[in-house]
Amino acid sequence: MAAVRLEFRNVTRRFAPTRRSEGVTAIEGVSIAVRDREVVSLIGPSGCGKSTLLNLSAGLDGPSVGEVFVDGAKVTGPNSHVAFMLQKDLLLPWRTIRENVEFGLEIRKVPATQRREIALGQLKICHLDGFENHYPHQLSGGMRQRAALARTMATDPSVVLMDEPFSALDAQTKLVLQKDMAQTLSRLGKTCLFITHDLAEAVALSDRVLVMSKRPGRIIEEIAIDLPDRDDPIARRSSEKVTPYLRRLTELLDVAHADV
Amino acid sequence: MSRTATALGQPAVLVSMLIGVIFVAAWEWLPGMLGVARFIIPPASAVAEEIVFMFARENLLYHTAVTSLSVAIGFVLGAALGAAIGYALAVSPTAEFALSPYILALQIAPKVAFAPLFVMWFGFNLMPKILVATLIVFFPVMVNVLGAVRQIDRDQINLGRAFNATRLELFWKIEVPASMPALFAGLRIAATLAVIGVIVGELVGGSVGLGYLLAFGQGQANTPMVFGVIIMLTLIGLVAYLAVVVAEARVLHYMPKRDFGAR
Amino acid sequence: MTNTINRKTFLRGVGAAGAAFALGRGPALAQARQQITYMFAGPTVLPAFAPHMIAKHKGYFAAEGIEPRFVTGQGGADVATQVGAGNAEAGGGIGDTTMVVRPNGVPVRAVALLGGGGLHQLFIREDSGITDPRNLRGKTIGVQSFQDTSYYALLGTLARLGLTRNDVTIQAAGPAGIVQLLVNGTAQAMVGVFDFALAAEAGGVRLRRFSLRDYFPSMAQTVIVSDTSIAQRPQLVRAIVRPLLKALGEIIADPTKAIDDYLAAVPENAGRREQMAAAIRAYAQYVYAGQAQLGAFNPDELRTLQEFYLREGIIRRAVPLDELYTNAFVS
Ligand SMILES: Nc1ncnc2c1ncn2[C@@H]1O[C@H](COP(=O)(O)OP(=O)(O)O)[C@@H](O)[C@H]1O
Ligand SMILES: [Mg+2]
Numbered sequence: 001m002a003a004v005r006l007e008f009r010n011v012t013r014r015f016a017p018t019r020r021s022e023g024v025t026a027i028e029g030v031s032i033a034v035r036d037r038e039v040v041s042l043i044g045p046s047g048c049g050k051s052t053l054l055n056l057s058a059g060l061d062g063p064s065v066g067e068v069f070v071d072g073a074k075v076t077g078p079n080s081h082v083a084f085m086l087q088k089d090l091l092l093p094w095r096t097i098r099e100n101v102e103f104g105l106e107i108r109k110v111p112a113t114q115r116r117e118i119a120l121g122q123l124k125i126c127h128l129d130g131f132e133n134h135y136p137h138q139l140s141g142g143m144r145q146r147a148a149l150a151r152t153m154a155t156d157p158s159v160v161l162m163d164e165p166f167s168a169l170d171a172q173t174k175l176v177l178q179k180d181m182a183q184t185l186s187r188l189g190k191t192c193l194f195i196t197h198d199l200a201e202a203v204a205l206s207d208r209v210l211v212m213s214k215r216p217g218r219i220i221e222e223i224a225i226d227l228p229d230r231d232d233p234i235a236r237r238s239s240e241k242v243t244p245y246l247r248r249l250t251e252l253l254d255v256a257h258a259d260v
Numbered sequence: 261m262s263r264t265a266t267a268l269g270q271p272a273v274l275v276s277m278l279i280g281v282i283f284v285a286a287w288e289w290l291p292g293m294l295g296v297a298r299f300i301i302p303p304a305s306a307v308a309e310e311i312v313f314m315f316a317r318e319n320l321l322y323h324t325a326v327t328s329l330s331v332a333i334g335f336v337l338g339a340a341l342g343a344a345i346g347y348a349l350a351v352s353p354t355a356e357f358a359l360s361p362y363i364l365a366l367q368i369a370p371k372v373a374f375a376p377l378f379v380m381w382f383g384f385n386l387m388p389k390i391l392v393a394t395l396i397v398f399f400p401v402m403v404n405v406l407g408a409v410r411q412i413d414r415d416q417i418n419l420g421r422a423f424n425a426t427r428l429e430l431f432w433k434i435e436v437p438a439s440m441p442a443l444f445a446g447l448r449i450a451a452t453l454a455v456i457g458v459i460v461g462e463l464v465g466g467s468v469g470l471g472y473l474l475a476f477g478q479g480q481a482n483t484p485m486v487f488g489v490i491i492m493l494t495l496i497g498l499v500a501y502l503a504v505v506v507a508e509a510r511v512l513h514y515m516p517k518r519d520f521g522a523r
Numbered sequence: 524m525t526n527t528i529n530r531k532t533f534l535r536g537v538g539a540a541g542a543a544f545a546l547g548r549g550p551a552l553a554q555a556r557q558q559i560t561y562m563f564a565g566p567t568v569l570p571a572f573a574p575h576m577i578a579k580h581k582g583y584f585a586a587e588g589i590e591p592r593f594v595t596g597q598g599g600a601d602v603a604t605q606v607g608a609g610n611a612e613a614g615g616g617i618g619d620t621t622m623v624v625r626p627n628g629v630p631v632r633a634v635a636l637l638g639g640g641g642l643h644q645l646f647i648r649e650d651s652g653i654t655d656p657r658n659l660r661g662k663t664i665g666v667q668s669f670q671d672t673s674y675y676a677l678l679g680t681l682a683r684l685g686l687t688r689n690d691v692t693i694q695a696a697g698p699a700g701i702v703q704l705l706v707n708g709t710a711q712a713m714v715g716v717f718d719f720a721l722a723a724e725a726g727g728v729r730l731r732r733f734s735l736r737d738y739f740p741s742m743a744q745t746v747i748v749s750d751t752s753i754a755q756r757p758q759l760v761r762a763i764v765r766p767l768l769k770a771l772g773e774i775i776a777d778p779t780k781a782i783d784d785y786l787a788a789v790p791e792n793a794g795r796r797e798q799m800a801a802a803i804r805a806y807a808q809y810v811y812a813g814q815a816q817l818g819a820f821n822p823d824e825l826r827t828l829q830e831f832y833l834r835e836g837i838i839r840r841a842v843p844l845d846e847l848y849t850n851a852f853v854s
Contacts, residue, residue, distance in 0.1 A: 058422045060418050080423075088413070090415055092433075092434070092437065094437045094512075095514075103423065103433075107423045107429055107433075137515070155423065297608070299628040317836075384694065478601065479599075479601075479623075480624065481604045
């Protein structure tokens with residue numbers, strides 16, 4: 001059995017009431033284990049606490065109850081084992097693409113020449129060679145998201161957290177990027193927690209899919225995707241074996257919606 | 261592409277020049293034709309003549325240099341102070357909360373009204389003029405910087421935090437560069453305000469600067485001189501504004517190209 | 524166009540006033556009076572404007588069929604410009620005002636000189652021990668501003684004393700500042716009006732007064748009107764000048780009575796009776812008195828002044844003397 005990279009043990013996160021809003025319990029009693037090289041998707045209705053889960057994993061936020069572990073160590077703050085990627089590319093407009101990819105390395109005090117080498121290598125993997133000296137505004141949305149992927153991979157995290165990274169892209173670009181990401185993850189052997197609201201995407205990309213209930217979010221179902229071609233989502237999608245999984249997930253989400 | 265641009269640019273330049281010529285011609289002849297006395301609206305040629313005379317006899321160059329110097333010092337001081345305090349308040353919500361009512365009051369208070377007080381407190385030297393300019397420049401810069409830092413995407417900051425950036429690194433690598441466009445927007449406004457600040461200070465009292473010449477010209481009902489001074493002041497403001505635009509173009513070189521002078 | 528209308532209104536006003544007078548009916552008179560704007564170069568509450576205030580209070584303007592509204596301008600040149608532009612029917616300047624603005628095309632003339640003395644005086648702090656202005660060398664002298672007649676008068680005086688502007692330190696400080704400079708001892712002397720000197724003495728310093736006219740043809744206040752008014756509405760000009768000269772004559776003749784009249788006319792100043800009384804006495808004695816013909820200009824003085832201004836570069840062009848003034852309205 002492979003090592004557990006990311007683990008939630010009975011985690012609850014409550015947000016205290018403020019003058020503007022009453023308190024909410026975003027997630028409640030969540031236990032998850034993501035093993036080495038596994039890609040696990042997380043789906044659930046909007047506002048059910050998916051992003052909260054990601055923030056807890058990244059150490060940007062702490063649990064109210066329970067514990068989070070990355071690589072066996074308890075998460076108490078941001079740490080170098082984790083990197084995340086959001087729907088927004090979060091590229092810094094004043095930095096070139098290469099400099100953006102180097103951003104995390106720069107903060108980790110990696111020497112300039114080494115930084116450069118790593119960044120150029122990642123850009124090549126993400127099919128962005130030739131664009132290293134461009135500024136973000138000179139790139140299309142898809143290319144910018146590739147650059148964000150390169151930046152995420154550049155720090156060589158053991159766990160990659162993704163929060164709806166492709167949801168803002170057009171259908172065609174999305175397919176291409178899904179394929180590239182799947183290949184990159186499997187080539188580099190990364191562990192990934194992938195948040196999405198696109199059921200087909202979840203089935204196409206992951207080894208397992210976790211389904212969350214409406215707020216307060218709990219894990220209500222775990223579905224293993226027993227299909228080949230995890231590194232080739234396009235091939236997976238064209239297989240008719242995908243259909244039962246999609247049907248099952250749709251049912252679950254409806255239940256989740258109805259479960260008020 | 262660039263050929264189309266120049267082809268489009270050519271008539272625009274011509275039209276612009278034509279408007280200039282029509283304006284000067286109207287200025288030269290229209291008041292006379294409408295029977296407006298020269299001491300009320302002097303023709304363009306009288307103003308041009310007066311400017312030449314002021315260069316020769318009234319030390320126009322010296323007065324212009326003094327005013328320009330005050331504008332430059334007041335602008336730099338006000339901008340530096342505005343940016344520094346803007347950033348300080350942005351990174352310290354407590355300080356902003358505690359100080360905001362006073363800052364708001366000072367911001368609303370008409371700064372030029374301080375000019376007579378400053379002259380009384382500091383005397384007839386450059387100090388009060390520079391102070392008025394500093395005060396008047398301070399606010400747009402501070403407000404813009406504060407607003408810009410406040411508006412930075414939380415996720416952008418979180419990205420830095422997730423990479424283990426320190427507070428100082430977040431400041432220098434994200435907050436400062438992210439606020440540059442707003443800072444420069446503030447500086448553009450400030451550049452023109454600085455001239456107003458200095459001129460109001462000079463009008464209150466003293467014996468140097470274009471404000472003095474303005475009062476002097478008005479004190480003799482010498483309207484061409486007043487027009488001449490206004491032209492020089494406009495030139496100073498224009499130079500200050502262009503200096504900001506040039507600096508902005510260098511610092512914000514990564515931005516998509518904008519039209520000249522656009523906000 | 525405006526002038527014609529105004530002249531008609533005016534003539535009607537005068538006619539009505541005459542009729543009302545003949546019939547002895549007050550209310551009709553008040554209704555027919557012509558409103559005019561008279562612009563001062565300083566705040567209306569200054570005792571320097573006592574003749575105007577008394578003339579209005581005692582109904583001398585009303586008797587001429589006019590109702591002046593006093594407003595404040597930004598100094599003599601501004602007053603002249605507004606009068607020239609037609610925004611005010613008349614205004615107050617000093618002897619040199621028309622001399623300065625006329626070369627710049629402002630079509631105004633002085634029609635009365637309110638006194639034979641000079642409006643501006645030289646005041647020296649008693650505790651400085653200076654009893655001869657010649658000893659001002661190395662001292663600091665305050666003036667209201669470098670664009671003001673008082674500054675030019677100081678330059679002229681220094682020249683006659685054998686000093687240059689580099690032998691003394693001249694500071695321009697504005698109306699409030701000039702008093703402050705004297706009181707706190709930064710300046711040992713000032714050139715200015717009585718009003719400033721009295722304010723300084725109220726602040727606790729004793730001052731010694733020297734008449735600038737011993738050195739320089741410093742002049743009193745004038746009444747300024749436009750060339751158009753002189754040509755087209757001489758009755759109006761006369762209706763403005765005559766009441767002022769009448770009040771002026773009364774102040775000279777009986778300053779003590781004038782003080783009561785003045786405080787009745789300007790009740791805002793009643794709280795400072797002592798200071799106002801001192802000012803009016805000083806004006807009566809040193810500024811208003813001394814004219815052979817009340818209100819008349821002395822062309823020789825104007826000529827000397829103009830020559831000095833030309834020499835000093837204060838004016839660039841000299842206009843013929845008879846464009847600066849006329850004595851036609853004072854007889
Ligand atoms: N910092 C916070 N303070 C208060 N409430 C929060 C905060 N972050 C998230 N929430 C609340 O927690 C719930 C879950 O949010 P989130 O994790 O962003 O949902 P999702 O990503 O699944 O759409 C929401 O109701 C949201 O309003
Ligand atoms: Mg979310």
